[in-house]
Amino acid sequence: MRRDVFQAIADPNRRAIINLLAGKKLTLNGVADQFNVSRPAISKHIKILTECGLITIKQQGRERYCEAQLDKLREVTDWAEQYRKFWTSKLDALGDFLDNDNELNNL
Structure with a gap:
């Protein structure tokens, strides 16, 4: 499914994830720890944000770090x-x- 930026920011949890990552890179678990929702739900939000280019995920050693791409x-x-x-x-x-x-x- 092709997603766009407008879909991504429509959800308050995704906007909160963007705000969180705007200040620093975090691991996937680090992002999930900041929310009172299930990890699978956070994973789905991260996937949507990645699909529309608002965040990137980079492997560093054993960890995967999320970073905001605010230019999108x-x-x-x-x-x-x-x-x-x-x-x-x-x-x-x-x-x-x-x-x-x-x-x-x-x-």
């Missing part, structure tokens, strides 16, 4: 930015309208 979140940022610009312009226009309306009412 650019897709979300770019998507949200278009709506931020749209709504900013609409709200600015509404503010101008209300300011003009208040000036007319005060005459």
Whole structure:
């Protein structure tokens, strides 16, 4: 199944995993230890995050370390930015309208 970044960040546990790994690399067990969910559930979340490129897993000796790849979140940022610009312009226009309306009412 092809996954995208939007699917990955839709789940609060996956967002928490990204936040956790944004500051440091952790082993798979180190990630699982931070949550009150089963290890198989964490493994599934890690798999989804890996499939969409938000984390990578690297073997170091006997351990497998997870590391965040935050540049993949650019897709979300770019998507949200278009709506931020749209709504900013609409709200600015509404503010101008209300300011003009208040000036007319005060005459």
